[in-house]
Each structure stands twice: as C-alpha cells, then as structure tokens.
Amino acid sequence: SAKGTDSVSLSASAAPAGGLKDAHAIVLQQQAQQQQHPQQPQPLKEAAAARHIRAHLSRPAVARSLLHHLAKGFGVQLRGDVATNEVSTAKYTLLTFLPVNLFEQFLRVANLYFLLMAILQLIPGLSPTSWFTTVAPLVFVLAVNAIKEGYDDVHRHRNDSQVNNRKVVLLSEQGDAAHQLEVYWKDVVAGDLVKVRAEEEIPADLLLLSSPDPDNLCYVETANLDGETNLKIKYCWSKFVGGREVQDFQALAQDWTIGYEAANEKLYVFDGYAESAKLGKQPLDINNLLLRGSVLRKTDWVIGLALNVGRDSKIVRNMTKAPRKITQLERNMNVLAFVQFTALVVFCAVL
Numbered sequence: 001s002a003k004g005t006d007s008v009s010l011s012a013s014a015a016p017a018g019g020l021k022d023a024h025a026i027v028l029q030q031q032a033q034q035q036q037h038p039q040q041p042q043p044l045k046e047a048a049a050a051r052h053i054r055a056h057l058s059r060p061a062v063a064r065s066l067l068h069h070l071a072k073g074f075g076v077q078l079r080g081d082v083a084t085n086e087v088s089t090a091k092y093t094l095l096t097f098l099p100v101n102l103f104e105q106f107l108r109v110a111n112l113y114f115l116l117m118a119i120l121q122l123i124p125g126l127s128p129t130s131w132f133t134t135v136a137p138l139v140f141v142l143a144v145n146a147i148k149e150g151y152d153d154v155h156r157h158r159n160d161s162q163v164n165n166r167k168v169v170l171l172s173e174q175g176d177a178a179h180q181l182e183v184y185w186k187d188v189v190a191g192d193l194v195k196v197r198a199e200e201e202i203p204a205d206l207l208l209l210s211s212p213d214p215d216n217l218c219y220v221e222t223a224n225l226d227g228e229t230n231l232k233i234k235y236c237w238s239k240f241v242g243g244r245e246v247q248d249f250q251a252l253a254q255d256w257t258i259g260y261e262a263a264n265e266k267l268y269v270f271d272g273y274a275e276s277a278k279l280g281k282q283p284l285d286i287n288n289l290l291l292r293g294s295v296l297r298k299t300d301w302v303i304g305l306a307l308n309v310g311r312d313s314k315i316v317r318n319m320t321k322a323p324r325k326i327t328q329l330e331r332n333m334n335v336l337a338f339v340q341f342t343a344l345v346v347f348c349a350v351l
Helices: 002-014 017-036 066-073 097-105 109-121 132-164 246-255 328-350
Strands: 051-053 167-171 180-184 193-197 205-210 217-221 231-235 256-260 272-276 280-284 295-297 301-308
Touching (some): 205 246, 246 256, 256 301
Antiparallel strands (some): 193 301, 256 272
16 A cells, blocks of 8 residues: 555665665565555445435425424424424523523532522521521522523524524425425425525535536535635536426436435535435535535525535534633632531531
8 A cells, every 4th residue: 555655665765775675676566466456446434324315396294293392392302303404502491491590500609508508597496597688699699690591592592583584495396386485494304405596595504406507516605614705616416417497306306315424513524425226326525515504605596405404414513502601709709608618517517
C-alpha cells in the first residue's frame, strides 16, 4: 500500500548505504504486486444504510391521537409515530414546567438549605420561631425565578411556532392542478418531494434531485450553520435532473430506494446511496445534500427528497442545551449555606 511504501522509503533513507539496494528492491517488489493485484474499490459502508426510505407521491397519514398529544406535553415522541419536521427549542411544556423548574431551583444549595429549615420548623416544639419566617421568603424567591424562566420559555415557544408554521411547497398527487401542495414545515416527513424557491430557507435535510440550472447545480448560503457567507455549490443526483412535475418522479417512487447513514451532527459528511433493481447502487455524498437552515441563492428553485427531518436534521443535532449559569455570588452562598448547615448538625449532635 501507499502507507507501507512511505514507511519503507523512510526506513531506507535512515538505513546505511549498504542496505539501500535491499530497501529499493523491496519497494519495487511491492509495486509489482500492487500492479498484479490492484485494490478493488471499497463497497459502501453498512453505516450508510442505517436508514432506508422511498419517495412517496401521496402523503402518508400522520396520527395525532390524544396519547400522542399527551406524550408531546412531556416532550416524548411515541414509538410508531411518523417522525415530522417539528422542532422545539423550548425548555419546558405546560406539564413539565412546575416539576422541572422546582427541581432545577432546588439544585442550588441555598434553596435546599432553607427548604430543610422550613420542614424542621413545621415540627411542633422543635423550633422557637414560626415557619412563616422561612417559608415566605423561600416561596417568594422561587416564584420570582419561575416567572422569569417561564417568560423566557414563552418566547422560545413563540419562535418555535414561527419556524414550524412556515410554509413550503410539496409535489404531491393530492395537490392542486399543478400537483403542488402547500404545507407547514412541521408537517414535512421523510420521503416528501419538497420544492424550495429562491431566497427561501431549506426546511429539512434534502437530497437534491432537480434544479433549472443547465449544469444541474444550485447555490446555497450556510451562514446559519457554520457562519460562512460565501456561497457553496450543490449538485443534483444525476438520474432526475430534469424533473419538474410529479410525473417526472414516478420512477423514483417506484424503483429507487435511498439508503443513508444514521442521523448525526457532522455538517460536512454524508454517506448514502440510491439503489435500483435494474441499475444497482449509486453513491451519494455531502455535495448532493441540502442542509436544513441553509438558504437557496442565485437559483430559481430546487426539488429535493426529504431525508432527515425535525430533530434528526444536522442543524438540530448540533444544538446544545444552554448550561445553567452560576454566578460567583451564588457559589459563595452555596459554600456558606453548606458550612452553616454542617455547623448546626455538629452543634445539635454535641449539645
């Protein structure tokens, strides 16, 4: 191999003059073996086939049962539900706000300390002071913090709603006379044929199928993903470059299966293939993928096949939850509360 040749060459350069001929002979022998037995191209990795989808020209039924909405209230997606393109960056829901917020607040040592003091004061005859002097300030602090967190999360829900309720055009037999159906972003599912117009944001990770460009390419801006404002070129998958109508993609829906890697956060890597019983496998890479969050530029329109939607898209996979902020004052108060509590326990045990 090339790596082996480099290592032999390096060892030959470091060898004494008498061994140079032998090293050179070894290199020539390895090169002759490579010519006699050339390396076969590596097959597509199995990881690229972690998922399989087929394009659909009519939309599948998306269940919205009471159990689904209840699970959604707890931030859980039920197994068996059709994964949609809905994205949530909010921290709480109506059902989880109170327990989650209280749990996070009592992670602070000071709050936990005053809670324990309030519980002890509720025991008759154990404390000379009333429980109200501890409970009232504690409830006030918890309420103010909860109101602030709730206010911030309401704005997150509003921003999520604005994004999820943007509209995009699908190519579907259930559409109008032109077989175009306008749906919300949140209703896009894997396998949909999505049509994106110029200056619009890509709603999901799409396999680029067709564009009006004579060179079968389009230009996208990825500033929302990596901060780069220079335009990047994406290329259509060669089999359906001229497709404009639903009828042009009948063969795609009937004959082709798209296999691709499991959802991940790698913005510059994509492994996949398109497989047909007649034509076999054809490789797909990152140059054929339009990422959610990128903006279509200098191209009138593109048609793509939705692959990763919602929380499986690469931009969402790169989102990280904001860490809980702790000020230096809070750290000092935590230490003081811990020392005070330890001192009280020691004094009670001794006295």
